[in-house]
Amino acid sequence: MTATDVDTDQIIPARFLTTTTRDGLGSKLFYDWRFNADGEEIADFVLNDDAADGCEILVAGRNFGCGSSREHAPWALLDYGIRAVVSTEIADIFRSNALKNGLLPIVIDAAAHTLLINSPGSEITIDVAASTISLPDGSNVSYPIDEFARRCLLEGVDQLGFLQQHSAAIEKFEETRSWTP
Amino acid sequence: MNPPAPQTLFDKVWSEHLVRDESAATPAILYIDLHLIHEVTTPQAFTLLREKGLSVRRPDLTVATMDHSTPTTPVRSFKDLAIVGEGAANQIRQMQKNCADFGIELFDLDSDQRGIVHVIGPELGATQPGKTIVCGDSHTSTHGAFGALAFGIGTTEVGHVLATQCLLQRKAKTLAIDVSGQLQPGVSAKDVILAIIGQIGLDGGTGHVIEYRGAAITAMDMEARMTVCNMSIEAGARAGMIAADETTVEYLHGRSRAPQAAEWDAAVSRWLSLHSDADARFDRTVQMAGDTLSPMVTFGTNPGMVIPVNDAVPDSDGDASFRKALDYMQLTPGKPLSAANVNVVFLGSCTNSRISDLKQAAQVLRGNKIAAGVRMLVVPGSQQIKYEAEALGLDKIFIEAGAEWRESGCSMCLGMNGDTVASGELSVSTSNRNFEGRQGIGARTILASPMTAAASAIAGHVADPRPYL
Numbered sequence: 001m002t003a004t005d006v007d008t009d010q011i012i013p014a015r016f017l018t019t020t021t022r023d024g025l026g027s028k029l030f031y032d033w034r035f036n037a038d039g040e041e042i043a044d045f046v047l048n049d050d051a052a053d054g055c056e057i058l059v060a061g062r063n064f065g066c067g068s069s070r071e072h073a074p075w076a077l078l079d080y081g082i083r084a085v086v087s088t089e090i091a092d093i094f095r096s097n098a099l100k101n102g103l104l105p106i107v108i109d110a111a112a113h114t115l116l117i118n119s120p121g122s123e124i125t126i127d128v129a130a131s132t133i134s135l136p137d138g139s140n141v142s143y144p145i146d147e148f149a150r151r152c153l154l155e156g157v158d159q160l161g162f163l164q165q166h167s168a169a170i171e172k173f174e175e176t177r178s179w180t181p
Numbered sequence: 182m183n184p185p186a187p188q189t190l191f192d193k194v195w196s197e198h199l200v201r202d203e204s205a206a207t208p209a210i211l212y213i214d215l216h217l218i219h220e221v222t223t224p225q226a227f228t229l230l231r232e233k234g235l236s237v238r239r240p241d242l243t244v245a246t247m248d249h250s251t252p253t254t255p256v257r258s259f260k261d262l263a264i265v266g267e268g269a270a271n272q273i274r275q276m277q278k279n280c281a282d283f284g285i286e287l288f289d290l291d292s293d294q295r296g297i298v299h300v301i302g303p304e305l306g307a308t309q310p311g312k313t314i315v316c317g318d319s320h321t322s323t324h325g326a327f328g329a330l331a332f333g334i335g336t337t338e339v340g341h342v343l344a345t346q347c348l349l350q351r352k353a354k355t356l357a358i359d360v361s362g363q364l365q366p367g368v369s370a371k372d373v374i375l376a377i378i379g380q381i382g383l384d385g386g387t388g389h390v391i392e393y394r395g396a397a398i399t400a401m402d403m404e405a406r407m408t409v410c411n412m413s414i415e416a417g418a419r420a421g422m423i424a425a426d427e428t429t430v431e432y433l434h435g436r437s438r439a440p441q442a443a444e445w446d447a448a449v450s451r452w453l454s455l456h457s458d459a460d461a462r463f464d465r466t467v468q469m470a471g472d473t474l475s476p477m478v479t480f481g482t483n484p485g486m487v488i489p490v491n492d493a494v495p496d497s498d499g500d501a502s503f504r505k506a507l508d509y510m511q512l513t514p515g516k517p518l519s520a521a522n523v524n525v526v527f528l529g530s531c532t533n534s535r536i537s538d539l540k541q542a543a544q545v546l547r548g549n550k551i552a553a554g555v556r557m558l559v560v561p562g563s564q565q566i567k568y569e570a571e572a573l574g575l576d577k578i579f580i581e582a583g584a585e586w587r588e589s590g591c592s593m594c595l596g597m598n599g600d601t602v603a604s605g606e607l608s609v610s611t612s613n614r615n616f617e618g619r620q621g622i623g624a625r626t627i628l629a630s631p632m633t634a635a636a637s638a639i640a641g642h643v644a645d646p647r648p649y650l
Contacts, residue, residue, distance in 0.1 A: 004502045005383055005483050009616040014595040018250060018268030020224035020275055032618045037604065061502070063384045066417060066483075067616060069319040070222070071335035091417060092387055093319060097335035146351065148207045159337075160229075163345040166201060166210055170238075170347055173200045173212055179451060181214035181242060181312055 001046055001060045002117060007067030008094060012076045014068075025072055026079030051121050056083045059116045063087075065094025065105075074098040084126055086133065088113045099149040100159065106133055106143045128153055187458035189355050190424050191390045194330040194455065198313045200347055208349040214312035215242055215329075216342045217298045218285070220276040221249045221597070222317025226340035227279040237283045238346045244307055245280050246288040247273055248297045249597045253560050253587035256290055269597065283343075296563025296589040299323040299531040303407065304565055306436025310425035310452035315342060320531045320613065322413040326406035327433075328425035328455050330390070333414065353419040354464040356389040357457075360397040362472030367647035369541065370405035371533055371611065371630035373397065373469075374412040375477040379487035381467060386418030389464065392457060393423050397471030403432040404535040411532045412613050415484040424456035478643055479615045479628040480518060481506035486615075490633060490645045493517050509617055510625050511607075518627065518643040523609050525602050526557040526638040527620070528584075528631055530594040530612035534562030536569050538611065538631040543575045545635035545649045546582040552641030557584035558600060560592040584638070596621050609637040 016028040033045050041048045058077070064087045065073060074097050077085065084104035095105040104126060108116075112135055116124070119136040126133050131150060132140045152159060188196075195211070203209035216239075230237070237243060250269035273290075280287035288295040294305065299320055302308040310328035315321060317339040324331035338348055358377060378385070391413050398409070406423045413421025430449050433439045440448040475489035486506060488495065496514035497503040507514065512521065528534070528542050539561065551557050559579045561567040567589055570576055576586045593600040594612035596619075602608045604623030611634050615626035629637065632646035639649070 002501065003505070005485075007483065007614075007616045009595075009614065009619050013618060013622075014249075014597050017221050017597065018266060018272050020228070020272055022225050032622055037622070063387075063417070066383055067319070067415075067614060069317065069333035069335055069414075071317075071337060089384060089387070091384070092419060093333055093335065093414075097337070100335060100337040146208070147205060148349070151206075159349060160233075160341055160344060163210065163341055163347055163349065166347075167345070169200050169210070170212070170345060177197075177212075179448070181309075 001058060004061035005063045005066055006060055008065055008070050008073040009067055011065070011073040012070060017070060017072055019072070022075045024079060025076035026081065029076040029080040054081070055121070056081060057124065057126070058082050058085045059113070060085055060087045062089040064090050065098070066091040069093040069097070071097040071101070074101045074103040078103050086113070086116060099146070099153070102153060104128070104153075108133065108141050108143055112141045187461040189457040189461045189463060190328060190392055190422055190455060191330065191353075191355055192461070194311055194313065195352055197311070198330075203351060208351045211313060211348050211350045213242070213315050213342050213346055213348060215244065215302070215307055215314040216346070217302055217314065217316035217321065218243060218245045218339065219249060219298045219316070219318065220247045220272045222336050223279065223339055224272060224275045225336050226317075226343055227275070227283065229340045230283070230343055235344045237285060237343045240284040240286070242346065243285045243343070244302065244305070245276065245285050246295050246298050246301055247276055247290065249591045249595070251290065251590040252598050253590045253592045253600055255588055293564050293568075296565065297531045297534065297591055299411065300534060300562035300566070300589075303327065303403070303432075304436070304563055306433050306439035309433065309439065309448070310429060311455045315348065319414040320411050322418070322421045323407050323411040323531055325410040325413065325420050325422040326403060327429055328422060328452065330420055330422065332420040354389045356386055356391045356418070357463040357466045358391055358393050358469065359395040359466065360393065360469045360471045361395045362397055362470050363400065364397055364471050364474065367632060367645070367650055368474050368476055369630045369632060370401055370408035372474055372477045373471065374409045375479065375484070375487045375628065376474055377469060378412065378416045378484050379477070380469065381416055383415065383483055383485035384417040386413060386416035389418055391416070391418045391421040392463070393421060395471070398423060399426065402537065403428060404537040407535070408532055412484065415613060425452045476630060476633045476646055478518060478633060479626075480510065480512060482509055482615060482617050484613065484615060484628060488518075490629075490643060491517065519640070521607055521642060523555060523637055523642050524606040525608035526551070526555060526634050527560070527593040527608055527610040527612060528634055529558065529560030529562070529592050530610070531562065531591070532613045533611035533631050534560060534566065534589075536566050539566070539570050539575050542631040542635040543578040545632050545646050546584070546639065547578050549582055549639045549649070551583040551638040555638050555641055557582075557638045558587060558593055559584050560587045560600070561589050563589045582638075593620055595619060602626070609634050609643060
């Protein structure tokens with residue numbers, strides 16, 4: 001998806017945010033780019049291409065996921081079947097939300113990105129333990145990821161559980177802070 | 182022993198809220214002083230708490246309201262609610278149940294204190310300098326206008342805060358934006374922030390907390406400061422902050438959730454100490470001259486595509502995304518924006534729906550009629566603002582001009598409640614996002630200040646407000 005600055009209103013339009021669960025948003029992913037007013041598929045949208053069926057990695061233009069903090073954006077991508085988003089730049093809140101849900105946000109340099117965006121349909125490997133992604137020319141590149149997030153993905157660490165383990169420290173903070181909010 | 186290194190405002194607020202500092206292996210645990218919640222980003226978080234048998238740790242630090250899906254036509258109880266869609270109705274019901282079950286105070290549909298979450302926080306005096314404030318909404322950055330560290334979070338993190346009153350966070354970098362000089366008549370806070378986003382770009386603030394400083398910023402009242410901080414997220418920033426001063430103190434004095442009586446003086450003293458040290462180092466600094474700014478408007482499909490109101494639409498230099506944006510907006514390079522007919526004008530949203538925004542728009546509209554073929558919606562940011570505006574007779578000015586005067590809510594900013602811009606229509610909006618389809622499927626949005634929006638309503642096309650002043 002070569003478009004830059006793809007915002008979360010495009011990924012999942014606001015009218016679909018009235019759901020009270022995390023499920024079933026895949027059918028609404030990029031809704032207004034996929035379907036016209038009559039509900040028919042828009043021919044030249046990349047996800048509507050037969051070659052996109054079954055693809056699990058979305059290669060996107062820079063600043064993917066900007067805009068609203070709606071976590072429905074990674075939920076919709078995951079429900080649709082996307083397991084990783086690769087770009088030269090990924091917006092902050094989207095990155096954080098993606099990691100919380102096991103959707104991999106991968107940032108690589110422009111040269112590697114160009115290689116990937118020109119090779120739709122190719123099979124590549126993402127090594128979460130090593131934080132590397134393979135390119136169609138056989139080489140591997142590293143991608144940056146917060147160490148804690150990487151461990152959570154690999155070990156299935158529940159971040160809420162991690163916070164709860166620190167409840168004594170939280171209590172101490174509340175008791176000893178110099179002013180009360 | 183060396184004196185401690187100079188600290189920024191962000192450094193000070195951050196370090197004061199560390200339950201546990203970050204390390205290479207783990208993020209910091211940051212305590213949250215105020216958790217604002219609304220109906221759209223909470224259902225799944227509460228469901229998780231129920232599944233795990235958890236309670237809300239600090240209901241007393243949690244403030245709830247309903248704003249995104251709520252109608253702006255009058256409603257006093259749930260059964261009167263002409264809610265668009267069963268989904269929205271269900272969400273509102275769930276919010277009521279969740280707040281009741283978990284002991285959280287909810288400013289419900291029949292409350293005189295309800296409104297857009299980022300409008301009522303400050304109104305109540307709950308937003309204060311030095312606090313950490315979060316909400317499942319990216320415009321939480323608004324509260325940074327008070328020298329608070331305020332930012333948006335996702336629903337999973339909403340769950341973390343509900344259960345533990347804490348968040349896992351890595352410390353952001355800092356960006357100082359200095360706006361010098363004095364704003365000219367007709368130029369307001371919205372124009373400043375649009376100009377900033379235009380200058381630094383949609384990702385210019387990514388990974389940074391912005392501190393806004395300089396004569397043009399300190400001259401602003403609190404509502405103007407909120408407008409600036411509100412759109413920090415549109416430049417990709419983690420948060421935006423303005424140090425507290427006497428203006429801030431005066432605003433908070435006497436508000437129901439502000440410190441009272443014996444605690445007031447101590448609080449004021451603490452608030453006024455919260456500013457960046459004179460020689461504090463920022464990771465980046467940007468300068469902008471406030472006195473040469475014009476009213477600004479967007480012309481494309483993101484808030485970074487801005488021009489002065491009288492400028493011609495720029496050309497694309499072959500950039501495909503830029504060209505696509507102009508195609509969507511049906512705008513031609515080289516032509517002024519005023520060449521296009523405007524169908525809808527929206528005065529509202531957490532960016533510009535406070536009493537000063539309404540006053541500025543009313544000043545332009547007084548004695549004028551909006552153009553034939555233009556529909557104008559005026560949606561105050563809260564019920565309190567609505568009542569104040571009515572006491573001042575502003576509602577009559579809007580109605581006489583031909584605009585609709587509504588109840589409070591997010592309304593047409595993102596059209597979740599039925600207030601939408603129809604496909605193909607061009608709207609001038611005081612909200613914060615002009616993304617494709619944001620205000621309705623196929624809707625075309627131009628962002629502007631309240632004065633520019635009002636002038637555009639009268640003219641029937643994008644118009645400079647200054648001749649109307």
